[in-house]
Amino acid sequence: MRKRYKLTFPPAISREPIVYHLVKDFDLMPNILRSQIQPGCEGVMLLELTGTADKLVAAEQYLRDQKMVISPAAADIEHNDDLCVDCGLCASVCRQGALSLDALGALVINRDLCVLCEVCVSTCPRRAIKLVF
Template structure:
């Protein structure tokens, strides 16, 4: 099973080897999708965890016990084609290249598989054509 979460690191926790401990102690593969963590400062990391559902639950509990904040709000970015005018502004802030446009049409292309759901594109769109659509909780 895979689960995408956002971890919020307080200053005290930025030096912990989180990905290593998840692999060794919980048999969880942690694919880091985006990270902004500086030494001696707080930080954020978007990570995709893969493993057995029970191991994932135990790993998330351990992360919280280490003082990390976890955002489990699962959702995905959606682009409203009727509102989008293909201006391309959102492509300049997309860190993964999920939003792109190219000649000759310059029409916006969205690759959901590459999307990190970092939400940087949402406030950038002047036409409010991009939104986070939350998935219902299980």
């Protein structure tokens, strides 16, 4: 199974090789979607983990033991249908192909492909796309 997390690193462990341990000790496949980590500062990482359910539970415990704040809900893009006019500009900047137009020109969203890069958020001239945590 695959889950997305928002991890908040306390300053003390911002230099710890957390991702290494997730791979070696829990046999998980990490995909770092976004991260902002600097030595000595509180950091934030949006992380997608793929692995077996029990390994994910164990990894969550490990992260908590490291004094890390984890919120499994993580982030998602929120699309407002009422504001959207199906112009398709968002699709032109979505490198992952999570946003595309169907044969009739209507917007289609595939959230599994989204890496939360946020380029669409500022591109949308209707401000119809938001990143929600």
